[in-house]
Amino acid sequence: MTESILKVEQVSLAFGGVKALTDVSFDVKKGSVFSIIGPNGAGKTSMLNCISGRYQPNEGNVIFQGNNVTNLDPNDRADLGMGRTFQNLALFGHLSVLDNIMVGRHHLLKNNWLTGPLYWASGAQKEELEHRRIVEEVIDFLEISHIRKAVAGTLSYGLRKRVELARAMALNPKLILLDEPMAGMNLEEKEDMARYILDLNEEFDITVMMIEHDMGVVMDISHEVMVLDFGKKLISGLPDEVMADPHVKRAYLGIEDDLEEAS
Amino acid sequence: MSSLTMRPCGDFRTSYKQDNTIFETKTIRMMAIIAILGLCTAPLFLDGYYLTLFIQISYLGIAALGLNILVGFTGQISLGHGAFFGFGAFASAWLSTSLHIPVFLSIPLAGFLTMAVGMMFGLPAARIKGLYLAIATLASQFIIEDFFARADWFSGGSAGSSADPVNLFGFLFDTDQSFYYVALFALVFMYIWGCNLMRSRDGRAFVAVRDHYLSAEIMGIKLNKYRLLSFGVSSFYAGIGGALYAHYLGYVSAEGFTIFMSVQFLAMIIIGGMGSIKGTLMGVVFMVFLPEVLESGVGVMKMTDWGNIPLVVDGLAYIKEMAIGLVIIGFLIFEPEGLAHRWAQIKNYWKFYPFSY
Numbered sequence: 001m002t003e004s005i006l007k008v009e010q011v012s013l014a015f016g017g018v019k020a021l022t023d024v025s026f027d028v029k030k031g032s033v034f035s036i037i038g039p040n041g042a043g044k045t046s047m048l049n050c051i052s053g054r055y056q057p058n059e060g061n062v063i064f065q066g067n068n069v070t071n072l073d074p075n076d077r078a079d080l081g082m083g084r085t086f087q088n089l090a091l092f093g094h095l096s097v098l099d100n101i102m103v104g105r106h107h108l109l110k111n112n113w114l115t116g117p118l119y120w121a122s123g124a125q126k127e128e129l130e131h132r133r134i135v136e137e138v139i140d141f142l143e144i145s146h147i148r149k150a151v152a153g154t155l156s157y158g159l160r161k162r163v164e165l166a167r168a169m170a171l172n173p174k175l176i177l178l179d180e181p182m183a184g185m186n187l188e189e190k191e192d193m194a195r196y197i198l199d200l201n202e203e204f205d206i207t208v209m210m211i212e213h214d215m216g217v218v219m220d221i222s223h224e225v226m227v228l229d230f231g232k233k234l235i236s237g238l239p240d241e242v243m244a245d246p247h248v249k250r251a252y253l254g255i256e257d258d259l260e261e262a263s
Numbered sequence: 264m265s266s267l268t269m270r271p272c273g274d275f276r277t278s279y280k281q282d283n284t285i286f287e288t289k290t291i292r293m294m295a296i297i298a299i300l301g302l303c304t305a306p307l308f309l310d311g312y313y314l315t316l317f318i319q320i321s322y323l324g325i326a327a328l329g330l331n332i333l334v335g336f337t338g339q340i341s342l343g344h345g346a347f348f349g350f351g352a353f354a355s356a357w358l359s360t361s362l363h364i365p366v367f368l369s370i371p372l373a374g375f376l377t378m379a380v381g382m383m384f385g386l387p388a389a390r391i392k393g394l395y396l397a398i399a400t401l402a403s404q405f406i407i408e409d410f411f412a413r414a415d416w417f418s419g420g421s422a423g424s425s426a427d428p429v430n431l432f433g434f435l436f437d438t439d440q441s442f443y444y445v446a447l448f449a450l451v452f453m454y455i456w457g458c459n460l461m462r463s464r465d466g467r468a469f470v471a472v473r474d475h476y477l478s479a480e481i482m483g484i485k486l487n488k489y490r491l492l493s494f495g496v497s498s499f500y501a502g503i504g505g506a507l508y509a510h511y512l513g514y515v516s517a518e519g520f521t522i523f524m525s526v527q528f529l530a531m532i533i534i535g536g537m538g539s540i541k542g543t544l545m546g547v548v549f550m551v552f553l554p555e556v557l558e559s560g561v562g563v564m565k566m567t568d569w570g571n572i573p574l575v576v577d578g579l580a581y582i583k584e585m586a587i588g589l590v591i592i593g594f595l596i597f598e599p600e601g602l603a604h605r606w607a608q609i610k611n612y613w614k615f616y617p618f619s620y
Contacts, residue, residue: 092471102484117456125280
């Protein structure tokens with residue numbers, strides 16, 4: 001737990017005059033569950049986009065497993081072992097759940113437009129079936145075997161979130177970035193999701209970095225919490241320390257004086 | 264290729280291989296094999312006219328499948344498919360007559376040559392989308408048409424160029440009956456190729472790029488590469504279809520490969536069903552048979568009392584043309600998802616009859 005898997009060094013990101021991120025630096029320890037919290041518009045998703053390659057920061061570096069990935073294309077990061085899910089559902093709506101998850105194996109498969117169609121002759125079938133076996137393990141783990149043939153676009157919200165997690169897991173990631181994995185879920189689904197996150201962290205040895213608004217979940221399952229506010233890092237540390245910090249209370253949780261005034 | 268369909272009792276799958284077949288059930292596969300065997304015997308009892316129609320379905324069907332891979336599966340658009348079809352026809356004729364490459368080799372080679380040209384014109388496709396892309400591909404249509412008119416060494420200019428019949432180890436496929444088998448083989452081969460493409464890595468990547476390009480990129484799919492490759496595969500199919508056309512007719516001239524042909528290909532896949540391989544074939548069969556059916560309808564009309572009204576007799580040709588347009592508009596309104604979707608609904612209805620729930 002001491003070695004860091006991801007280092008973010010003084011990352012700044014601006015859209016014109018709007019500064020989304022200012023000088024944010026942090027380390028994610030290998031094997032940990034790292035959460036980012038903060039009010040809406042604090043730059044949490046921008047931070048995640050900088051790490052996954054959607055945005056390129058104006059300044060600063062993102063170092064993943066010792067490689068500087070700041071200016072790398074998003075598709076090349078999959079090879080390095082970085083997976084993510086999206087805040088708004090981003091499944092391939094017309095593909096079946098199984099095919100969605102198989103897309104996650106894309107960068108590990110070798111067959112192409114010439115050898116794939118020569119299915120039986122080129123060994124593409126053997127390869128596909130081998131990867132199918134691995135995908136089935138992920139499906140078993142996330143308990144979605146009953147919907148594996150369903151078209152992804154027809155599923156309920158909670159299940160789609162789970163399929164998205166499965167797809168990200170199929171990448172064989174070292175680090176998985178989860179953007180609000182529990183938004184819009186009921187208590188039972190949240191409990192399930194929290195269990196999956198803990199299990200994939202412990203059993204599959206995947207480092208988890210997530211954005212989440214549910215403070216109960218964040219405090220329960222995180223090893224480390226970072227607070228962003230107006231694009232700046234307020235504090236990071238153990239969940240209890242962060243909770244106790246007066247700045248955090250003011251920025252995000254609301255201090256008791258305010259509550260009393262409000263009531 | 265998998266979908267959520269009801270499987271009949273007793274259809275147990277005990278391996279992933281059994282779960283990943285082209286045809287959903289064993290019965291469907293048997294029926295497809297029987298249908299192909301049945302088609303093999305067709306020249307024995309069908310006359311040349313119907314064989315011509317089938318050969319037409321074959322080369323148009325191959326080219327239309329290419330367009331469906333581009334438009335239906337990858338979500339791009341192309342208004343230049345007719346020109347690529349023509350390029351394949353000229354390329355194969357040129358390869359076999361000028362370079363003396365055997366015809367059965369020149370057909371796939373023409374496919375690859377068309378693929379290269381298609382990818383060249385597809386370069387902007389990696390960068391622009393929607394209507395803008397439609398206009399950009401329209402440019403490819405006109406550029407290639409102009410090329411046919413000017414490049415005498417390639418296309419024979421206004422005189423056109425002749426293409427040798429398919430010659431396999433001394434056996435000439437120069438009649439309708441013999442070419443029918445070439446067309447059937449090519450159709451089956453290219454459709455199986457398409458089915459396998461869609462159930463392997465790159466086919467899934469195409470659909471992923473269409474459905475959600477942002478998350479496709481995160482999954483490690485290089486967007487530009489796959490948009491370009493889709494253009495390439497689509498042109499490859501167009502080239503094969505065009506080459507078959509050339510060697511069937513034995514003569515190619517530039518007049519046929521206009522924007523009208525490109526639009527006709529689009530109509531075929533819209534009627535058949537975008538993003539469906541069997542739908543493509545249905546759309547092509549529909550578009551080939553529709554004028555024939557209407558023609559015979561006109562014939563029937565001439566025999567009735569209506570046939571005596573001069574206005575009707577004079578206008579029959581126009582009525583036929585209008586009816587084609589009307590049927591297509593009807594399809595767009597009542598069945599926008601195409602024949603493949605309607606077929607699935609009919610199948611479900613019979614499967615659950617009389618309990619529709």
